[in-house]
Amino acid sequence: MKQNEIQNFEIEQLLEAILFRYGYDFRNYARASLERRVEERLALSSLECVSEMLPKILYDQEFFDLFLKDMSVTVTDMFRDPQVYLKIRETLFTHLRTYSRINIWHAGCATGEEVYSMAIMLEEEDLLKRTRIYATDYNNHSLEIAKKGIYPANKIKQYTSNYLSAGGKASFADYYQAKYESAKIKESLKRNITFANHNLVKDQVFAEMHLIMCRNVLIYFDRKLQDRVLSIFKESLIHRGFLVLGEKENLNFSCVKEAFETFAHKERVYRRANYV
Amino acid sequence: MYEAIGIGVSAGGINALKHIIPILPHDYPLAVIVIQHRIHTAEDFLVEFLNNHSAIRVKEAQLGEVIKPGCVYIGPSGYHLLIERNKTFSLSIDPPVNYVMPSVDVLFESAALAYQDKFIGLIMTGANHDGSKGLAKVKKYGGMAIVQDPATAEVAVMPQAAIDIVKVDYIIPLHEMGIFFKNLKFIGET
Numbered sequence: 001m002k003q004n005e006i007q008n009f010e011i012e013q014l015l016e017a018i019l020f021r022y023g024y025d026f027r028n029y030a031r032a033s034l035e036r037r038v039e040e041r042l043a044l045s046s047l048e049c050v051s052e053m054l055p056k057i058l059y060d061q062e063f064f065d066l067f068l069k070d071m072s073v074t075v076t077d078m079f080r081d082p083q084v085y086l087k088i089r090e091t092l093f094t095h096l097r098t099y100s101r102i103n104i105w106h107a108g109c110a111t112g113e114e115v116y117s118m119a120i121m122l123e124e125e126d127l128l129k130r131t132r133i134y135a136t137d138y139n140n141h142s143l144e145i146a147k148k149g150i151y152p153a154n155k156i157k158q159y160t161s162n163y164l165s166a167g168g169k170a171s172f173a174d175y176y177q178a179k180y181e182s183a184k185i186k187e188s189l190k191r192n193i194t195f196a197n198h199n200l201v202k203d204q205v206f207a208e209m210h211l212i213m214c215r216n217v218l219i220y221f222d223r224k225l226q227d228r229v230l231s232i233f234k235e236s237l238i239h240r241g242f243l244v245l246g247e248k249e250n251l252n253f254s255c256v257k258e259a260f261e262t263f264a265h266k267e268r269v270y271r272r273a274n275y276v
Numbered sequence: 277m278y279e280a281i282g283i284g285v286s287a288g289g290i291n292a293l294k295h296i297i298p299i300l301p302h303d304y305p306l307a308v309i310v311i312q313h314r315i316h317t318a319e320d321f322l323v324e325f326l327n328n329h330s331a332i333r334v335k336e337a338q339l340g341e342v343i344k345p346g347c348v349y350i351g352p353s354g355y356h357l358l359i360e361r362n363k364t365f366s367l368s369i370d371p372p373v374n375y376v377m378p379s380v381d382v383l384f385e386s387a388a389l390a391y392q393d394k395f396i397g398l399i400m401t402g403a404n405h406d407g408s409k410g411l412a413k414v415k416k417y418g419g420m421a422i423v424q425d426p427a428t429a430e431v432a433v434m435p436q437a438a439i440d441i442v443k444v445d446y447i448i449p450l451h452e453m454g455i456f457f458k459n460l461k462f463i464g465e466t
Contacts, residue, residue: 004389004417008361032358032386033368039385074369075377083318219339219355219367248339248352248367 010050011035017057022064024138025201026071028225037070072139076216077158078113078151081247082165084215087267089121089167092242096210102131105209105236107200107229108217109135112146116175117166118213119189124169128192134207136198147195149185151176156183200229205236212237215268216246227255234259234272243270278420279363279394280343281306281457282387284380284410286313286402288430292450293326293400297348299454300332306396306460308348309337309357309387311380313402316354323350337365351378358386374406384410393418396460400424400450402434411442425449 011031019025026034038050045063047053056063079085096102106115115135122128137143151159156178163172176183198206200217212233218226233243234256243260245268251257260270285292289312300308312322320336326348327334337349343363351357355367356378373379380399384407387395397414399407401424411421421444426432428450439447448456 002392004361004392007389030358030360030366030368032360032366032390033356033370035389036358036370036382036385073371075371076369081318216369219369223340248355253340 007035007050010054011038014038014050014053014057017054018064018067021058024068024199028201028222030220030222033220034071041067041070068139069141072110072141074110074216076110076113077155077162079117079159079162079166080114080215081267082162084244084247084267084269085117085121085162085166087264087269088118088244089125091264092211092269093121093125093127095240095242096127097125099210100130102127102211103207103209104131104133104211104213105207106133106135107198107212107214107233109137109146109195110139110142112142112149112195113151114213114215115146115193116149116185116189117163119193120163120168120175121166122192123189128189131192133193134209135193135195138197138199138201140197143195143197147190149190150182151185153178153181153183200232201225205232207236208238209236209241210238211242211244213244214246215244216249218249219246223253230254230256237272239272239275241272243272244268245270277394278306278396278460279345280387280391281308281396281398281460282380282384282414283308283310283398283400284384284402284407284434285310285400286376286404286406286431286434288401289313290322290325291401291430292424292453294329295450296454296457297326297332297334298330299458300330300348301458302331302333302346304332304346307343307345308332309343309351309359309383310348311351311357311378311383313376313378313404313406314353316377320353326350339365339367341365351383353378356382358382359390360386361390363390374404376404376406380407381410385413388413388417388419391417391419395419396422398422398424399435399438401429401431403431404434405437407434408438408441411438411444415442420445422446422448424453 015027109115160172261273263269263271334348358366397411415421423435423438423444426436
């Protein structure tokens with residue numbers, strides 16, 4: 001039998017063990033990047049094969065915590081893909097402005113960079129005070145970082161340039177305090193943000209949303225799980241509500257395709273279609 | 277017979293790719309998957325440029341797309357490109373590997389698992405060490421390892437790094453690369 005088939009079997013076992021022991025279900029995650037993370041954990045922990053991870057997962061909560069931490073590391077920027085934020089500011093906000101209360105959901109917010117980007121834009125467009133942003137992630141390690149809002153100072157240059165390309169109206173330096181090697185997001189931006197644990201794999205709709213941001217989350221899921229998550233978004237959005245996906249994600253092959261219309265193709269903005 | 281070729285290029289990549297992709301026929305019997313290191317921007321002209329100069333179809337690799345022969349797929353900027361075992365593409369924004377995203381190591385390591393002995397890895401010009409580990413894994417799973425002759429590379433570091441750690445099958449000068457790949461089917465027939 002080929003080694004890659006054996007490893008595939010071992011990973012299935014590992015994911016079953018994690019589900020059984022801790023209730024996290026990674027079985028419908030895109031396998032290639034998950035397998036890569038598992039292999040990296042093997043190397044870091046000086047283990048020979050995936051099977052050696054099994055007893056550690058089952059009996060050693062700290063080891064599972066390490067694994068969960070591995071899974072939480074993704075890379076994003078404030079105002080990643082500035083043209084998307086510019087589109088939101090220039091067109092979506094015109095629609096959101098008509099509501100007295102606005103609910104925005106950042107589903108899979110990871111370490112929070114894009115949440116604060118949204119808060120800054122809302123503030124500049126005088127919409128923040130009537131908005132509630134729900135920023136959720138399944139991973140508490142990520143949420144802790146997101147809540148703190150402290151980012152490496154060496155990224156500020158990139159963020160500032162993104163902010164300007166995204167139509168920033170003030171000075172980006174107004175929104176953070178630089179301290180030693182880090183930049184801390186201004187507290188007032190956090191006032192209207194609720195950070196909470198929500199697992200797209202198993203949790204349900206929790207509020208009506210006017211806008212859902214879910215960028216570069218679906219890339220980590222297989223088709224089945226993508227469909228589950230998109231169905232939740234469909235249910236959660238108000239009539240004519242908006243959904244923004246990552247620039248390489250789309251609804252073309254999803255089960256909710258008919259329920260949405262394309263609002264801005266390049267920026268991956270979709271809108272709940274009129275009920276028929 | 278091989279099913280797919282992965283090409284990893286960095287600095288000097290456009291010129292290097294121009295020596296290969298435009299020479300391939302439109303019905304080339306393998307899939308070609310290219311990782312070119314570059315910064316993440318909204319406007320990416322690499323695909324358009326290569327497509328305009330080639331008989332074979334050149335397109336950006338899409339999330340979930342089934343990989344087919346006779347097509348050149350370019351990994352998008354700002355994402356890692358991976359291959360699932362069912363020969364479809366997936367993307368990630370995992371941390372940079374060797375300081376780069378997309379990373380050749382990430383593509384090659386997943387391709388080795390998916391294609392095993394049906395995959396050919398090629399490392400060309402570049403200024404860092406990305407791709408060497410991936411190429412080693414391609415070899416480990418029975419695939420073929422090819423490196424551009426560093427003497428013919430705009431920047432020799434990346435191909436040299438691969439030669440240093442991988443027992444490569446072929447070292448080929450740039451001007452012979454296109455014809456080598458065009459005639460590759462004869463090598464695969466054993």
